[in-house]
Amino acid sequence: MKTLQCPACGHKVNLKQAGATKKVNGIFMLQCANCQQWSHESRNAAVVKNLGLMLMITGSVMGYFQLGGIITGPLIAVIGGLIAVATLLAVPRVVYTGT
Numbered sequence: 001m002k003t004l005q006c007p008a009c010g011h012k013v014n015l016k017q018a019g020a021t022k023k024v025n026g027i028f029m030l031q032c033a034n035c036q037q038w039s040h041e042s043r044n045a046a047v048v049k050n051l052g053l054m055l056m057i058t059g060s061v062m063g064y065f066q067l068g069g070i071i072t073g074p075l076i077a078v079i080g081g082l083i084a085v086a087t088l089l090a091v092p093r094v095v096y097t098g099t
């Protein structure tokens, strides 16, 4: 289970232990159990993360059919996965100020 960090108080927000969750305009919101602050994933991070996931899927398919040799597909998949994970870790969550 991945752990997220509350942008307001730095408290680790576990998806299972989160105070509450909700969806606003298709964006997944998490409430911090410590400070009750709502936060969500940065929009830019979501775009880059999806790009990484797409690379990962493309690379997996390429690797499965051995398109471009046995190295290219898995390599693309690994790079895509790294991009997705790095984005999640590097880009801080955004404090949600609406209601």
Ligand SMILES: [Zn+2]
Binding pocket: 006, 007, 008, 009, 010, 011, 032, 033, 034, 035, 036, 037
């Ligand atoms: Zn918090």
